[in-house]
Amino acid sequence: MSAPEPAENGAQQLLVVIDPVARRTDGESVRIAKDVLSAGATAKICLPDGPAEFARVLARRGARRPVVIGDDRALLRTVALLHRERDLSAGVLSLVPVGVSVELARSLGVPTGAVAAARAVLDGVVRRLDLLVDDSDGVVLGDLRIPALPSGGGHTGGPGGPSVWHACRSLVRTLVKPVPHLLTGHPQRLRVEADGVVLSDLDEPVEAVTVRSRGGRAEVVVRRHASPEPITASALSVTVSGADFRYRADAAVTGPVRTRTWTLRAGAWGLTLPAETAGRV
Structure with missing residues (x-):
């Protein structure tokens, strides 16, 4: 960890990009920050x-x-x-959380108050994060989750069964707001590999896969339908394949896909955090 480097004249050079959602939802916190x-x-x-304009502004940041x-x-x-841009590892990023979701x-250790977060930008230290x-x-910055299919997810809308549209909406709700383990729906037949080692194959239906x-x-947890004990592993690369599946990476739901590989890059990006909390993240 290290402190952000000031410019040659002694003052930090910042490019402050204010997201439009933050301006609409909490203009007072934006003003304070x-x-x-x-x-x-x-x-x-x-x-x-x-x-689009957000991306253009960021691309023209120069040394700020x-x-x-x-x-x-x-x-x-x-x-x-x-x-x-392949420029993530070379620089440092700072955040003042304002908006709909800041979980x-x-x-990650960023203060959620506007004043404390802004002061951490100015006086904090750089923490390298995976x-x-x-x-x-x-x-993926936080957790990656592949949940079980919601109840009714395997039906196609015949008599007495939910429609495809209903099943899709149920799946999105499951991905966005995971339900308790005992209330999840149908397990999926997925092959899960950690550094090339098979943790679970297609003949062992799984109820959930979590990677963080x-x-x-990368810590991998596979919950199988037939066993109360999860399979855990530590790896640098995780591959999931099988029938079409969707997954939730941080706040985004992606899919369906038939195979996907995630590779962990240690210390790939830098985030400024308060000195007193950076060492505990």
């Missing part, structure tokens, strides 16, 4: 109207350190853009 940052650094304030005022989706969008930001990258160049980074490794 902007004032704190402007008082403590040389800050260029940008107000993009949408994702990007600071995002926004929610978890804004953070994920920023990390994904920097990853696609991911909180789990990243899961899939074979379609998608990124833990200290430079």
Whole structure:
């Protein structure tokens, strides 16, 4: 961990990108954060109207350190853009969480109050964090989950059965808001491999697969339908294949896909955190 480097004249050079969702949902917190940052650094304030302009602003940041005022989706969008530029590991990112959902930001150690988060941008230390990258160049900052299919997910809408549309809506609800383990629906036939070692094959239906980074490794948990005890493994690469499946990576639901591989990249990106909490993340 290290402190953010100031510019040659002694003042930090910041590119403050304010997500439009944050401006609409909590303009007062945005104003407070902007004032704190402007008082403590040389800050260029940008107000993009949408994702395309957000990407253009970020690409033109030059030597300025990007600071995002926004929610978890804004953070994920920023990390994904920097990853696609292949410039994620070279710089440092800062976040002031404002918006609809900030659970991911909180789990990473970022303060959720506007003043505390802005002060962490100015005075915090850089924490190098792991990243899961899939074979379609998608990124995962927090948890990756493949749940069981919701009840009715295997029916096609015949007499007495739910429609395909109903099944799809149920699946999305399951992915976005996971239900308790005992209330999940139909298990899936998936092959799960960790560093090439098969943890569960197609003849062993699984109720859930979870992958998260833990200290430079990917922690894999497979819950099988026939056994109360989960299978766990630590790996650098995880591959899931089988019938079409959907998965929830952070706040986004993706799929259906038939196979996907996630590779852990240790210390792939830097985030400024308060000095007193950075060592505990």
